[in-house]
Amino acid sequence: MLTQRSSDTPDLTDLVVRMDGVGVRRGASTLLHDVDWAVELDERWVVLGPNGAGKTTLLRLAAAELHPTVGTVHVLGERLGRVNVFELRTRIGLSSAALNGRVPPEETVRDVVVSAGYGVLGRWREAYDSADTDRADQLLDALGMRALVERTYGTLSEGERKRTTIARALMTDPELLLLDEPAAGLDLGGREDLLARLTALAADPNAPASVLVTHHVEEIPVGYSHGLLIREGGVVAAGLLDDVLTDDNLSATFGLPLTVQRRRGRYTAWRR
Secondary structure (H helix, E strand, C coil), X not given: CCCCXXXXXXXXXXXXXXXXXXXXXXXXXXXXXXXXXXXXCCCEEEEECCCCCCHHHHHHHHCCCCCCCEEXXXXXXXXXXXXXXXXXXXXXXXXXXXXXXXXXXCCEHHHHHHHHHHCCCCCCXXXXXXXXXXXXXXXXXXCCCHHHCCCEHHHCCHHHHHHHXXXXXXXXXXXXXXXXXXXXXXXXXXXXXXXXXXXXXXXXXXXXXXXXXXXXHHXXXXXXXXXXXXXXXXXXXXXXXXXXXXXXXXXXXXXXCEEEEEECCEEEEEEC
């Protein structure tokens, strides 16, 4: 992780994301400023902050969907602005509300996942072999969706849709997995089921480095190792999750006095 640059900073070959002095402006609005951050190969990061803090903007930079106004961003060893982002995006798995909203409602669950191989939403004339469909089915099975592979996306619940697009994000065996509020809008049962599956994924040594964005400490899966707290576009704290998720840091991030507690690998927070 990087909160300050130092002589023992990991080489770019050890990093999947590196941001140095990054800022993003849109008109008169500053969405991010002075962000120094890096994600190493075996790390699972959670990005936490209030609405409007800049979390989604940060994730879009990591997804190579956005360029910084100032500073430099390297993703998978490539510098944004000096790389073909369309090729780079094939190495990144992304699940987000924006993506979920673009999936054709008549598309089957299996086709939503398998079409990631061509980077398209909605099958047209692409050809897939049995290895592709087998992998899609295995991923859906791991996320509790095997019985629904022939269902159409438009008939799924919110939780089922999110599990489907996470399977899609994993379809191409990405080097970086980005999850934008995967538990948002789920009921208690749906949230806990999804978090259990993300916990299993985090424990898999062959799983890609991951960045998960959320508003709530209760939505952090067990096994996530690092945390980045942001407020008003700036970094409040970054580092090992237990070091970052303190009462003082969380209070500074959300602008009110908070207490945070960890039990059996899960976090809860409440106002003091």
